[in-house]
Amino acid sequence: MEGWLKESGAVGLDALELAEFPVIGRGVRTLRRFNEGERILTIPRDVLWTVEHAYADPLLGPVLRSARPPLSVDDTLATYILFVRSRESGYDGLRSHLAAVPKSYSSSIFFTEDELEVCAGTSLYAITKQLGRCIEDDYRALVYKWALCTVWSRAMDFALPDGKSVRLLAPFADMLNHSSEVRQCHAYDPLSGNLSILAGKGYEAGDQVFIHYGSVPNNRLLRLYGFVIPSNPNDSYDLVLETHPLAPFFEQKRKLWALAGLDSTSTISLTLTDPLPNNVLRYLRIQRSDESDLAAVALQQADPKYEKISNSSEVEALQFLIESFSGILDSFGTQPEKLEEQLAEGLYPSGGNAWAAAHVSLGEQQVLRLARKRAEDMLAAVERGSGIEKGSLSAAAQCANCKKDFVQLMTCGRCKAVKYCGRTCQVAHYKEHKAKCQYTGSQTK
Known part of the structure; x- marks a missing residue:
């Protein structure tokens, strides 16, 4: 050459x-x-x-x-x-x-199922699985x-x-x-x-x-280049925020996201130095707004310093975020403490595929834990400053039909008096709610 x-x-x-x-x-x-x-x-x-x-x-x-x-x-x-x-x-x-x-590579797309399972729950795991589905495992594909x-x-x-x-x-x-x-x-x-x-x-x-x-970050290093850097200071987790086009007030929200420099589907990188970027809450404030909140959001968009719509809506968004982070962390195959123990014991040979996958999982979980802690700290600050009793909002946010607690509920568009976890419960509850809905509506004219 x-x-x-x-x-x-x-x-x-x-x-x-x-x-x-x-x-x-x-x-x-x-x-x-x-x-x-x-x-x-x-x-x-x-x-x-x-x-x-x-x-x-x-x-x-x-x-x-x-x-x-x-x-x-x-x-x-x-x-x-x-x-x-x-x-x-x-x-x-x-x-x-x-x-x-x-002649061969150690990128994650060539990992065995057992090697890839070490980083189950990571963004690397999901992307590698998706790539694998796109390429059939025959000679030409290899x-x-x-x-x-x-x-x-x-x-x-x-x-x-x-x-x-x-x-x-x-x-x-x-x-x-x-x-x-x-x-x-x-x-x-x-x-x-x-x-x-x-x-x-x-x-x-x-x-x-x-x-x-x-x-x-390690998830990208391993996917593209086939190696990782232990304790990589650039580790990150790509949080995908998306809203279905059939969601209430979607077009109004889409315009507000655009004004905020966001899309209806936004991927926001959480990092060790900035585990909860401002754009995460900006997105969620718009996504979780009802009709009355949307006007307030539109006014706030003109002020780059705006922080929240109201204390109650901020608490709701932060509780949703904390629950989401907890759900993501629960989906990881092995918790960080166990991974560190396995690495220390030499369960995964140094430099091998499973060893590299373990470091990816460690990095992403560290970022997500920092993000959850940041959201928990912000929630505590809002609750202290507003006098909202800790946990009171989530206990009151109950679907009128199934009686289950939800952080996000849709409100009856006519009377604004009851909330539902989705369209199915709203339809199922309509016969019972119909009379009250009409009465309440007439009182507000």
Whole structure:
């Protein structure tokens, strides 16, 4: 591969070499000293794997360009990789690059059922299961998984000045491993189309060269790159908030979400440093509003400092959030204390798939526990400041038909006097409620 790259105009290969490192595996080693910020390597545009190059291929390009619907960037690159790998001539340089990439990956999509069960309940578990359902487990699917993982684990993404972006694979440069101890040090020149690697720190001869993938949580590291960082400070949990289009006042709420910079389905990242972002409660305040609350929310949207609609509605939203976090945490296969004990006892061999899955589960559960604690603290503060007796709201929020307690109930649109847990109970209770509903309604005219 190095000979082909030199012939193609790559610069810097004489000072670097591929090498095997303990634990981390294959990487790139320096053959001389480099100062921080010094240019280490330049890979010319003509040898980069991009969608543009795939479309320009005389054989595969016409097929890709005519695909309807068009293939995604990842699918296009994976198809291009498999196409080049299948050719016996005409692609010697690109084939030499593929010969150097791993023959297998430790990304979560290749985990056994038992290995994946270690992180049951995590977002990684759900996404991996979804990916598995999308790809049938036959020979062709396994080969395609390999190609996709080659893209996921080795691609670099760059934002362009025109607002667009480019995803590419760079031969040799894709052998560089990640370290959080170096700064961002790979750059794409949109004018020349070349990729450059700079020294993210000072290196002595014989050191391993690293690049920085970004502040990536373990669930993403394991899904895309096949490794984790124990006690990763960037661990997170992606909380998905969504509302059905048939929910009461959906269109009014959709407009209010848009004003708040949110969507009816919003994914909000909870992190160790910010376990309960403001947007979570902003979303829930709108979602859980009745007709009288919506006008207040609309007025508050003009004030970026608004905190709540009312004490009672805030208590209701926070109680719902606490119950939701508790439900999510209960869905995890193993509690953090048990996972830590199992890791300490060596139940999961260090560096193995189950070991990595355990660290993903630990990180997500830590974030969720912090989020729940933050919500509990906020609830206590609201109850203290408003004089609301602790737990009184949830005890009073009872469905008029089934008599069960709920944090969120729908109100009878006519009399506003009774509440139901859903449409089924409202219809079932109507005969009993009809007379009172009409009477109450006439009194309020």
